[in-house]
Amino acid sequence: MTDAHTAGPFIAAIDQGTTSSRCIVFDRDGRIVSVDQKEHEQIFPKPGWVEHNATEIWTNVQEVVAGAIAKAGITRDDIKAIGITNQRETTVLWDKNTGEPVHNAIVWQDTRTDSLCRELGRNVGQDRFRRETGLPLASYFAGPKARWLLDNVDGLKERAEAGDILFGTMDSWVIWNLTGGTDGGKHVTDVTNASRTMLMNLHTMQWDDKICESIGVPQQILPEIRSSAEVYGEITGGKLGDLLGGIPVASALGDQQAALFGQTCFAEGETKSTYGTGTFMVMNTGDKIINSYSGLLTTVGYKIGDQKTVYALEGSIAVTGSLVQWMRDQMGLISTAAEIETLALSVEDNGGAYFVPAFSGLFAPYWRSDARGVIAGLTRYVTKAHLARAVLEATAWQTREIADAMTKDSGVELAALKVDGGMTSNNLLMQTLADFVDAPVVRPMVAETTCLGAAYAAGLAVGFWNSTDDLRANWRRAAEWTPRMDAETRAREYKNWLKAVERTMGWLEDEE
Ligand SMILES: Nc1ncnc2c1ncn2[C@@H]1O[C@H](COP(=O)(O)OP(=O)(O)O)[C@@H](O)[C@H]1O
Ligand SMILES: O=P(O)(O)OC[C@H](O)CO
Secondary structure (H helix, E strand, C coil), rough: CCCCCCCCCCCEEEECCCCEEEEECCCCCCCEEEEEEEEECCCCCCCCCCCEEEHHHHHHHHHHHHHHHHHCCCHHHHEEEEEEEEECCCCEEEECCCCCCCCEEEEEEEEEEEHHHHHHHCCCCCCHHHHHHHHCCCCHHHHHHHHHHHHHHHCCHHHHHHEEEEEEHHHHHHHHHCCCCCCCCCCCEEEEHHHHCCCEECCCCCHHHHHHHCCCCCCCCCEEECCCEEEEEECCCCCCHHCCCCCCCEEEEEEHHHHHHHHHCCCCEEEEEEEECEEEEEEEEECCCCCCCCCCCEEEEEECCCEEEEEEEEEECCCHHHHHHHHHCCCCCCCCCCCCHHHHHHHCCCCCCCCHHHEEEEECCCCCCCCCEEECCCCCCCHHHHHHHHHHHHHHHHHHHHHHHHHHCCCCCCCCCEEEEEHHHHHHHHHHHHHHHCEEEEEEEECCCCHHHHHHHHHHHHHCCCCHHHHCCCEEEEEEECCCHHHHHHHHHHHEEEEEEEEHCCCCCCCC
């Protein structure tokens, strides 16, 4: 509910995430006025495959927007703009005449395009993709997922050639629906989301003819690439037309780039790390496209209107919070995610156990799809409490590996790590992180940095905020952890972790 401290007008942001969609209303100081959230189904048709129902997601998005507006007790006139942020890479193709998806969306974690990526590597070579798109060939990215759909949904290629099919990551799907759908919906994406398709040339910021052709994605299905902060259209579509008709849809950013923006990492070298289902560390590299030689991604940080593109380096870790979920749901060793901390605190250390959660292979810095999870160092001494420690340490060591790679590629030493996301409520994890990375870890007052970043970008686009300096003034520190571990222990433990990582590799044979 609004109160004296949160007088309007407001900006709303939609976060279409991997497990849920949420809408948050923010005031001018970047404070949360109301939140509504709804989970959607996770569909696992085969081992390694993960899908979402895009129609369910669109229904949920409409519900959470209406819910957040109702909870805030405000009306359409109080909202100046709405921004979008989203799980990245997740791919949907739909019929522009009916608005129906042609298949479930293929989620970023899905590994079904592994063999297609290996084939592209053999035929075209890894280097070309890296050079033009900043990305290693991996099943993570959207372009190969679109190709899989074109190859595997009956008659789809012909429908695409006839101009009836549209491609989108979740930003495009939500914006098209918000702005009218079959009745003139805008088919657009922003530079950050486009940079995760493996189809956009990082140097020209346009779809790359040769890359699209090699991957087998016709350009006529692709959206127009726009900046991250501009008015794409107005709300006219779906149930929201009556409630919020005319509100400008004014930003789109992939969720990790939105968190970079929400953490106000506007200066070159500033870095944030978001701890949710997976973990994503992103460093602002200004106007420099830094090629990674250490297994990081070169990607787009953001682009505000017609200002220069800001680039970024990213270390993506597939499994962090989802390992805690696995301990809870599959192993039954804890009953809530928060219990992992209590259990881990009941022992002094990991008892010699190291847990490498290579459930979807290993992402950065290794990009090894043949890796699978390992618990190393087991003896009869090890209890479930030691395993709980090893689970939390896995997140911290993976972060350390990414931080090392960032320093190597950028030459910038990590002065402090700005963190956010669901796992940052775990104090033991935050202390372990400071110890392993050997740098202070800092958490801001508003931990919902993803929605905040989308709101900031939308607010800049419509003049609700004037500049990034206004936004910086809103950032406030809530907590800080400083390193306490001695160098000798850190070095010994890191060596053990790296030995455990080695043991995950080569588990899958080439034909699997
Ligand atoms: N106290 C905690 N300790 C460790 N992990 C936690 C804790 N609370 C939540 N998590 C993990 O954080 C994740 C949820 O964070 P969130 O930022 O909402 O993720 P996402 O945006 O990826 O859905 C879950 O995977 C959950 O297991
Ligand atoms: O929805 P999240 O928070 O799990 O983020 C997913 C990432 O965008 C995947 O690249």
